[in-house]
Amino acid sequence: MRSQDQGPVATRTGGEAAGGAAKRMLIDGWLMEAGRTFPSLNPATGAVLGHAPDAGTVETEAAIAAARRAFDNTTWATDVELRVRCLGQLHHALTEHKEELRELTIAEVGAPRVTTYGAQLEEPIGIVGYYADLLREHPMTEELGETEIRGQRHRRWVEKEAAGVVAAITAYNYPNQLALAKLAPALAAGCTVVLKGAPDTPLVTLALGELIAQHTDIPPGVVNVVTSSDVAVGELLTTHPDVDVVTFTGSTATGRRIMAAASATVKKVFLELGGKSAMVVLDDADFALCAQFAAFTICSHAGQGCAITSRLLVPRARHDEIVAQVAAMLGHITYGDPADPDIYMGPLISERQRDKVDGMVARAVEAGAKLVTGGKRIDPGFFYSPTLLADVDPDSEIAQEEIFGPVLAVIAYDDDEDAVRIANNSIYGLSGAVYSADEQRAIALARRIRTGTLSINGGNYFAPNVPFGGYKQSGIGREMGVPGLEEFQERKAFAAVIA
Template sequence: MSRTNDRLLLVDGRLVPGAGGAFETINPATEEVLGTAADASADDMDRAIAAARRAFDETGWATGHAFRARCLRQLREGLRRRADELRELTIKEVGAPRFLTFGAQLDAPVDDLAWFADLVDDYGWERDLGRAEPMGMPSHRRVVREAVGVVGAITPWNFPHQINLAKLGPALAAGNTVVLKPAPDTPWCAAVLGEVIAEETDFPPGVVNVVTSSDHALGAQLTQDPRVDLVSFTGSTATGRNVMASAAGTLKRVFLELGGKSAFVVLDDADLRAACSYAAFAGITHAGQGCAITTRILVPRERHDEAVEITARALAKLGAGDPQDDRTICGPVISARQRERIEGYLEQAVKDGGAFACGGGRPEGRDRGFWIEPTLITGLTNDSRAAREEIFGPVLVILPHDGDDDAVRIANDSPYGLSGAVHGGDVERARGVARRLRTGTVSVNGGVWYGADVPFGGYKQSGIGREMGVAGFEEYLETKAIAEGV
């Protein structure tokens, strides 16, 4: 792997510079320039798509199940060998707290590649339907599953390893070839994948292509190109709409994992201190930069003030800290642009009648880097902007409810439906509330749904399809029926 401060594209099996030169990647905690990444042009993307198309159409990749599983295991081992290097890179480029790199920011998604490799070996690629005589014609029927073709994967910056590998793992396991277009904010996390694939695995040229670029619009090329069969996109709902509209021209399949404004429901029989303290921790982890993070806290009205006090105290104690520190939960936000966007929501919350029980600005003593204090907003209703729109920062809104039915009503009164949480003393009651939430994932009393075997995705405007698990794997498969005369 390259040890320089420059990273290259992976196109057709070769590590190459970008035709657009190079662009800088920045440490969001310090504003230090870490180095450069290759800046791809439209011509680079065209070559990557052509390579992926050729690798799918002209090699045995799609049908070589055992070979694909071996390549995925090689990728996992190559990434694991570089775990220390990747950990430091992730902390610096993403601003991810160190503790998260031992979970969803690095180690977990790397290890999850083994699950998809095993699935290749175990999956029922063909199902025999037996003999029948439709319309009096004796036939033997079977159903086979096979790869869709060329996948365009467009990924965001907040959990780059997790999301890059959550697309590459199942897409490659299913027999597809891939062009990965990562976010400009975190190009190195993706470029390292290209280096490991090129230098430490047997992936044939063109099966995986990694195209970094400072131009967000380059992803549109994937959505419009007729040589691309499926687009897998994770990002904002607004951009997801554009992806869907752009892909409609060629009627390609789309997978969309989009925004969220998830509710953390505290029932009246819950341990209020434990529940609100956990809500504070969960809501500002990685500075709240996660689509499934629970950012609306719903508490019993009669205990609202007590809940505000507990939550605010927990947030103030957690604070915002250096992501290199093992104790840090909330690091910086990714960029000056994102910080300004969050500050716009904070200003609007005050105009809408809200107040800050804690936070509300930039932490003292941090003149460099992109920082926002952990913030709790009170005094708003569920129809305010801060309660309805995805802020993507360490900002929580606390709202009162009048019992289980009202809590479910408020939680579901959202254009999103990605995740949620319920805390209560009676587990059966809490589970019943969880089943009524119109979301793709729900945590009950701190349960963790994340895992390679668990499908992830949302209802309503939180997306289309599922990622991870068998359901996520099958997003990358076609179904073919074959009937033979007998």
Template sequence: MEGGAPVDYGGGMTATASDKTSTVAGSWINGAVAQTTGPTHQLVNPATGGVVAELALATPADVDTAVGAARAALRGWATAAPVERSAVLAKLAELMEANAEVFIAEEVSQTGKPVRLATEFDLPGSIDNVAFFAGAARRLEGKASAEYSADHTSSIRREAVGVVATITPWNYPLQMAVWKVIPALAAGCTVVIKPAEITPLTTLTLARLAKEAGLPDGALNVITGAGADVGAALAGHPDVDVVTFTGSTAVGRRVMAAAAVHGHRTQLELGGKAPFVVFSDADLDAAVQGAVAGSLINTGQDCTAATRAIVARELYDDFVAGVAEVMGKVVIGDPHDPDTDLGPLISAAHRDKVAGMVSRAPDQGGRVVTGGRAPEGPGAFYAPTLIADVAETSEVYREEIFGPVLTVRAFTDDDDALRQANDTQYGLAASAWTRDVYRAQRASREINAGCVWINDHIPIISEMPHGGVGASGFGKDMSDYSFEEYLTIKHVMSDITGVVEKDWHRTIFTKR
């Protein structure tokens, strides 16, 4: 973005939110910029194809250094009073607010997402999440002491599980870093995070501001490198205690396999193929608007995006016509322009993948109603696309597209609607559109997903959990529920009798 404020990463290296190339240190270890020796990687603005920065990547040796720093910092941070951890996170939220322009400029330049989305969704949601966990850090309570046997008092302690290794994706770089890092820090864990090597800027800024907020050196470390070497080294590192990951289902399974070698606990937020069920009594205008917004958010690069509209036959034709009309009004263009609705996909390669899936849809029974093309000019743009009459066996219906594409099928009755909604390996999110409270309650019970929206699709709040079932992974981000990923439960049992010879001793030996 023109006029974007420069971000100082130390050593005279800065990144600006323009297409002027600068050199950025890709790692932050033990509270300072780390001069890594890995290959240089170019960060490309997907809207222009211009190089934003050249990034010095990390190596597996840097992973060892970062994990060592996190391990050394663990005891001090884990034993800090909850109010101390809370104060650091509260200060971090303030600093994020003060540096809003920096975060927005970096997020837009590295992802190509529209500035309006970054300004009104990504950044405020991230700040709110940090503020939420600043408060939640002071509510980490165990179970009250009680006597469950005549001779002992039992209590439960909830303690930081240890060093957390986390790997985050490129679609929401700042939000995903916050979702993984902040509850772990609030719980008393220390963290090593590997952001996607194509979108590391806001994660590095987050780490820099965390230090400024008072986070001890080593409590948060950032390493940037390719998943095949640095990511694998982190997920399989013997000295971490839990591995968390957000990304594709295929990669998530590899991460879990690497973590399993050492028996590490894992938390995975993976792919999705969200059903968008429109019953016959739904508000059609609301459903049309919701379908367009839910399918196009972040250019469709969202695991919870509405991708499978399943519509009552009575409303089917009007729904298809309505969605096509609204999609036709969506403004594609410069992400820096506040009037832009839809930015580019993350790369030309990803755009070509999306285009390939759409191009094969007619051969599998689908009908491209609108879109289905890449606009002329630079950048990895792709038009909002609606594909009607898709077969249940078609690729675009079953596989995650991760682009601005909505497919539509009709259903005959409520049983058929819910059957189709659950006909997927994924289970991250879903929505049901109806004015009937009984239909809504049935849909919320019977759709297999970690989140079911009623008459809406996409909103999230810090107080409520996010996570899926099936091939969408397990465990939760956000909310108090996410603490369970970063805490271990300890039972403390104390004798209350003072008796030397316990009655149960006779089961082992008899006094002679």
């Protein structure tokens, strides 16, 4: 990266560590401040943790222009060896600075310390290593063979090329995972990127940009990192004619608007959106084990996960029994200061999100659901108690809308056919789970549920080499795995007459 100064808002790329207080945007190889800032809060206390640069359209235009130049005028898109080396450097830098990133993630995201050893930090770091390794062996050319046409031999083949400039827009809940699951495959493919961090967790994303600037040979403009509280910035990224691909993680409502906005320039759009996943407990399952899985899953990161199973489908005849077991397990959930290694559940991200969750619970009770346990705000910070709702109508708001909180809705079903019908009774199709003493029965039922990922008897599908994404209004495309790389590639077909 560059080392000389560029005016009053740009600074040298060396110096501060990833966990330092001052965070800067990365634009065209420069670590930069902005003319204004916005606060980032510690959700466990509500106190201001730090301030992030509040980019406007001017800074965003500069980032897009830098990414365009880097794609069009450098060898990044064609130099595989350079990309492998840079991804390896990024993986090393993330590994070396993971303790600083861990503390920042705990403080800004409200992620319990235990989760940073998994999906909040260390597993995302593994994604970068995975794509560095994949790039070394992944074929960029596919031979289609020879054929004869009108007396001449023709060779046909397909080459995979970088799709171009990528606008990557992330959500707040797993900022390291979401950023690196977009950034690593995009870079491996040869794309250049403008990464926009979520307004609720900007410091974590900015820290990634600083590590790229300070510890890798990634050329200027290949990666640009901006943060902003201005919705105009997101609109610019999704409509700008110099952006070729938009990858977004967030709500389905916002995803719809992005699709509409990107249509004017017919961009390639890749969306990872909401979910209302169902955990189906069949009548021969181990109910005690299922209760444990259901309780701990819904409280994972305080329910702030798009793939979390927030609907629990149980046999009608065993409804009350299973509800009692889940309620007992929820009583064992520890919540509080996420820095405490003994804490399982941290806070919600903001007071706004807590208001949303509390309002949905109140409306569910008004609509006839039974509040078994929880449903309470806990101060200081933005905590919400683990909440269980029973006798939930499968067509009600609480059973249909994503809540993003530690709230589990229990729905009774009559038989396997009814369970499948209820599981598929959703605009979403992101994930799910099936439990049965008969694994083949569980798999057969899972195959009828229209979702992108499914867990059988507690199986963990989440890994860098496993494609992740949804059906229906849970999104378009897949992250991670070989499909995650191919989202950022175009295919060019060739044919040549053989002399």
